[in-house]
Amino acid sequence: NAGVTQTPKFQVLKTGQSMTLQCAQDMNHNSMYWYRQDPGMGLRLIYYSASEGTTDKGEVPNGYNVSRLNKREFSLRLESAAPSQTSVYFCASSDWDEQYFGPGTRLTVT
Amino acid sequence: AQSVTQPDIHITVSEGASLELRCNYSYGATPYLFWYVQSPGQGLQLLLKYFSGDTLVQGIKGFEAEFKRSQSSFNLRKPSVHWSDAAEYFCAVGKGRGSTLGRLYFGRGTQLTVWP
Numbered sequence: 001n002a003g004v005t006q007t008p009k010f011q012v013l014k015t016g017q018s019m020t021l022q023c024a025q026d027m028n029h030n031s032m033y034w035y036r037q038d039p040g041m042g043l044r045l046i047y048y049s050a051s052e053g054t055t056d057k058g059e060v061p062n063g064y065n066v067s068r069l070n071k072r073e074f075s076l077r078l079e080s081a082a083p084s085q086t087s088v089y090f091c092a093s094s095d096w097d098e099q100y101f102g103p104g105t106r107l108t109v110t
Numbered sequence: 111a112q113s114v115t116q117p118d119i120h121i122t123v124s125e126g127a128s129l130e131l132r133c134n135y136s137y138g139a140t141p142y143l144f145w146y147v148q149s150p151g152q153g154l155q156l157l158l159k160y161f162s163g164d165t166l167v168q169g170i171k172g173f174e175a176e177f178k179r180s181q182s183s184f185n186l187r188k189p190s191v192h193w194s195d196a197a198e199y200f201c202a203v204g205k206g207r208g209s210t211l212g213r214l215y216f217g218r219g220t221q222l223t224v225w226p
Contacts (some may be wrong), residue, residue, distance in 0.1 A: 031212070035216075040119070040218055040219075041216055041218060042114075042200060042216040042218040042219050043154075043200070043202075043214075043216040044216075045213050048213055050212075058213065062163045079121050090153060090154070094212070097142070097159065097161060098159065098222060099144075099156075099204075099214055101146075101153045101154040101155075102153055103152065104152075105198060
């Protein structure tokens with residue numbers, strides 16, 4: 001039981017490049033989330049998926065797209081990376097009363 | 111709108127001293143409250159959670175938190191801090207439980223430094 005896994009752990013992009021952050025959970029949870037963490041800002045919600053086949057915007061969705069590929073997987077795509085997207089990205093899934101977080105992806109956009 | 115305030119950005123305590131981290135929330139209905147800890151370079155680990163019932167909640171690693179509805183607070187405490195408690199601590203509020211917990215609203219975090 002791996003919990004929530006994320007790939008890659010680290011990534012450096014140039015401005016304008018695209019990439020997809022991958023997230024998977026093996027806990028059979030319906031809901032999954034993408035947060036970004038910036039110094040002094042806590043965690044802010046980018047997108048979430050309440051169930052397979054549905055996605056909704058969070059607080060800071062601009063510049064991102066998501067895909068809920070199946071119940072296990074929820075990916076986050078940056079179509080044209082910008083320096084403002086330099087951050088640590090966390091994926092999470094939730095059951096009835098707890099959110100479980102992945103280890104994070106540290107992304108730097110130069 | 112839901113929000114969480116952690117008034118202290120950085121706290122320094124000596125090892126063995128007591129600790130209290132403050133958290134105030136704003137939420138119209140019954141709040142579901144959480145404390146998470148994040149060690150450097152790591153993900154978030156749940157320390158404890160409050161949904162209902164006894165307002166004093168026990169968590170892992172010797173932490174406890176007390177829910178005070180009249181003060182809209184959910185402060186985290188530990189009687190005697192260990193050097194390994196140095197980390198960043200986040201308070202969060204959830205909307206409700208329904209069929210699933212739903213998204214969390216996080217405070218900005220409190221960085222804890224422990225002096226030997």
